[in-house]
Amino acid sequence: MTSIEEWKSKIAPNVLKEIGFKLGQVIVDFGCGTGIYDVILSTIIGPKGKIYAIDSDEKGLLSQLYSEIDKLKLQNIEVIETSGEIEFPIPDKVANFILIYDVMHIINENDRDPLIKEASRMLKKEGIISYHATHVDGKNDEFIQEIHKLMQNNGFILSETLKKPMFHWSWIQDSWIFNYRRKI
Template sequence: MNNNDKWFKYHGENNLKRVGFKKGQTVLDFGCGSGVYTIPVAEIIGERSLIYALDKDSMELERLMSRAKSMGITNIVRLDASSKTSIALNNESIDVVLLYDILHYYYYPEKHERRKLLSEVYRILKPAGMLSLYPTHLDSSNEPNFSDVKREIEDADFCLEQEIRGLQMMHDGGSEKGKVINYRKI
């Protein structure tokens, strides 16, 4: 069994349960890519709950939906992004938003775009909803760096809830040790 198969069969769900995903939650995976996180979260939340898979890359969304179909997963709603900073979901409709490997210099180099995106995440989250961040590409050679992003998230009215370390994560097609940071909407 290769790393990818192991991820979808065991590690994905085990690691994402440690992050705090639970049965019954409604979730948005913003910048979901081919769904390495969307699919295990879809399994955790259960078939009666929805996860919205949002991306600007229709090929990635095709890959995600066809993998989900082959696994018999029916609770993923595809959302083709219509804009960089607005999200076509209702106010206070989502329990958890994933920002995994997206809030960094490559996709969001402009501070005003990061600020607008965070205000959209705030708008669609239910009261006390959770923003879950997988921080990548935020070393000091890049702008924004890790401190910039943490500050911007707190400025957008989120408070740090928990840092979960020692997770097995998937990144750039391989597996790596990583941490996820959960923030609570205040």
């Protein structure tokens, strides 16, 4: 079994590049938790890029991100601690990517549509919403179909489907990532 340390150093950087992350990008990570993806993405996007790491921090996971930012002197991550509201102090049309990783199933059902509308507001025209599906049974799971529909209703179409080793809770598992772009 792959250890989390091995995944972070040897596997995740390539997986994230395959998903589409690149130098200079602006990323919004909704429900960032410990910020495990943000610390790796910080190097990929470099000093000209920026990450807005958002979390309501009910489980106190953000402390791990703060300590990594401190320890590694990461300058391109801004942590936004919220009270769970779906409205973020981030300008319009700045983001190349919105991450919704292992969080869509947790948020209130009524918050899902406002979240995609807020994502759409923050995204650049050619930006991507990237969704990591967890707690699902295969890529045709009913919940995933609902998310595809929600994206479609907000003007986004599925552009890439990937199955990759991803972090989930405290282990690494092969799981589905769906990238959505605006319908032109």
